Amino acid sequence: MTQTIIPVLPFNVNRVREDFPILAQKVHGKPLVYLDNAATTQKPQAVLDALAEYYTEHNANVHRAVHLLSERATRLHEEARTTVQRFLNAREAREVIWTRGTTEGINLVAQTYGRKNVGAGDEVIISAMEHHSNIVPWQMLCEEKGAILRVIAMNDDGELLLDEYEKLLGPRTKFVSVVHLSNALGTLNPVKRIIERAHEYGVPVLLDGAQAAYHVPLDVQELDCDFYAFSGHKLYGPTGIGVLYGKAELLDAMPPYQGGGDMIRSVTFEKTTYNVLPFKFEAGTPHIAGAIGLAAAINYITALGMDSIADHERDLLAYGTRALESVPGLRLVGTAREKASVLSFVLKDIHPYDLGVILDQQGVAIRTGHHCAQPVMDRFGIAATARASMACYNTREEIDVLVRGIHHAQKLLG
Amino acid sequence: MTTTTPEEQADDLVEGFELFDTWDDRYRFLIDLGRKLPPLTETEKSEVNRVHGCQSNVWIATRPQPETPEPVINFVGDSDSSLVKGLIAVLWRVCSGQPAEKIVSYDVEGLLDRLGLSQHLTMGRRNGLDEMVKRVKALAAKAESRNQ
Missing domain, CATH: 3.40.640.10 (Type I PLP-dependent aspartate aminotransferase-like (Major domain))
Incomplete structure (x- = not known):
């Protein structure tokens, strides 16, 4: 079987986003910021x-x-x-x-x-x-x-x-x-x-x-x-x-x-x-x-290139890690040297469920809970975390929206 | 706690909710309702009274009611989530202290729908809320059958 040669174009996240029709919608009147990719990713037009x-x-x-x-x-x-x-x-x-x-x-x-x-x-x-x-x-x-x-x-x-x-x-x-x-x-x-x-x-x-x-x-x-x-x-x-x-x-x-x-x-x-x-x-x-x-x-x-996707996500992870670390009362759960794409965290005095609901009102979709990994939660002595997980179509701006949403939730719930 | 009917209590809550233009204010109102809930005693916050959700936990405890001609349901509740606690406060206002026969047939989903909060019941497996509603209803059914 001959290998199909697929040209690899330079990675452009805005162009990538256009391939995913679901991302263009608004939820609760706000642009959708989909950061629950570890649960499931959205589908490009080519798949549809x-x-x-x-x-x-x-x-x-x-x-x-x-x-x-x-x-x-x-x-x-x-x-x-x-x-x-x-x-x-x-x-x-x-x-x-x-x-x-x-x-x-x-x-x-x-x-x-x-x-x-x-x-x-x-x-x-x-x-x-x-x-x-x-x-x-x-x-x-x-x-x-x-x-x-x-x-x-x-x-x-x-x-x-x-x-x-x-x-x-x-x-x-x-x-x-x-x-x-x-x-x-x-x-x-x-x-x-x-x-x-x-x-x-x-x-x-x-x-x-x-x-x-x-x-x-x-x-x-x-x-x-x-x-x-x-x-x-x-x-x-x-x-x-x-x-x-x-x-x-x-x-x-x-x-x-x-x-x-x-x-x-x-x-x-x-x-x-x-x-x-x-x-x-x-x-x-x-x-x-x-x-x-x-x-x-x-x-x-x-066609996007697995290496290009990995590079893009590495940038998002580094950017997101810095941004979340600057939020007072936030603790990242999972700080391994070799990491990819997942930002799991807990907030002082705020239940992840409440954070998830308030973020949803801001258009931000994250996952909250034990992530079907209860022994992991037990290991860290917590019941649940909030988790933002990135994919090829996420942007630094979306991480900014997440961080603003967390600040907002802290004001509302604190 | 009250002599008004569940329907009157529900109407009051819906009116209160409608005063607010934004969801932020509604959630703030809900959280405040939760804060005003009578606290559970240490013994009431037991494993038996705990409803496991995969995200948040709910505790629901019944309290004995002085002899009344008809059986009356009296309960208190708590949650580690402020919003779920607010929802418990909604149920408490509407259902606690009411005759069992009214609780058995009370449309909790309809109420949460009117408040625009039914998503929390849909997510109930995760936050323990639907299990709590079931426990309150089972309690009411039991009290009613005892009376018959």
Whole structure:
């Protein structure tokens, strides 16, 4: 397959904003300032067009029929897989499994690789900054198997303690599953080192890439991770579509996840044989439009340039960090040296919920709460934070609006 | 606390709200209502009385009511969020001290809608408010069934 050459234009945030129709609206009479990107990102016109075009012109079920529409839908669906393969720099397209999202990808690995390879007394390692979706699937597995869940501790800045991690690794370790970029703290973890050390013990590693995939240029071969899970909707794509990357030799050896159509080779009442990769893990009609929409999103951000996006977001993070640090009574939660895109904070005497409501009145959308990472909140002795998270279309001016909104809330609620 | 009906109390609140032109002033009014709520005692602020929301917490405690011909619902509440506490104050003004039979059928959502605050009930799973409304209603239903 020949690589499509996409020209990279200089990054111009105002032009980028024009690609996202939703950003032009007003909320409560104020221009929308959307800073809840870690929850989900907005969709560029290219993705909206791809979805509309698919349903308007090509819709049919895939891998089933001989008619022209089905052939077109199948081709687009499989081209989307190849687009993801290139985006991740995976060796082969069959290493790309469609899922509903990161959560399903992690559950798939826990329920197939995990159930086959983790037994009583074995250990699974996660970290102290995991999202609930990278805790609970492993807890369920450990409960079922009588295995033990080990947790890599972190320091007060929200950085994992690698010395502690190395002490946890041992002959009983059967799996390591850690977050690439923390949704609650913004910490970018030293995943390459984490993977290297696990591999010294022959232990495979899954990276939860829900947050990282749209901020950090990815290369799964260079990282040498065994599994990588991410969601389409955080990567400017549709909801309900996600990707699990896995090394072919591991995926091949794994039992199927769900049974149904498309994942079989032949079925009799006595015996079913399973399809080859990637279809073995894709029971039922897939989210065809979602896959095509995700490919459109990947093409869109690839054209912007992942490095340009990362540079732009680094500038916003530095600017936002300085701006928030100047707010009296504000404390940033998550101050790791390696960070991306997330500003989590608490305000003295002001509940995050109240701040969120007052900011909403100013047109500013942030997230408040425990961010589905209650153990992270417990670690910092807080119940909730307010979180502003940036994407490629945010601007310094929007951070100024956020800061003015916080001052306003302090006056109103203080 | 009052002899007026829930409807009269609600009308008073809606009128009060309509005096303000901006949401800032309405929220300020709401926060002030919250500050005027009778405080919970230490024992009332117990784990049993706590309603977990994934953002803010609500405490709701019932207080015994002197013998009345009909069962009456008397409660106090608190929250770590000032705005949610203001919303509790709205419910307290309208519902506390009222006959159970009126509370069981009272349209809380309709009231918050009239005040332009129904978004907080929609978000109720997060702020504990809808669970609190359910507890007040369950209490009223229980008191009423005892009376029958």
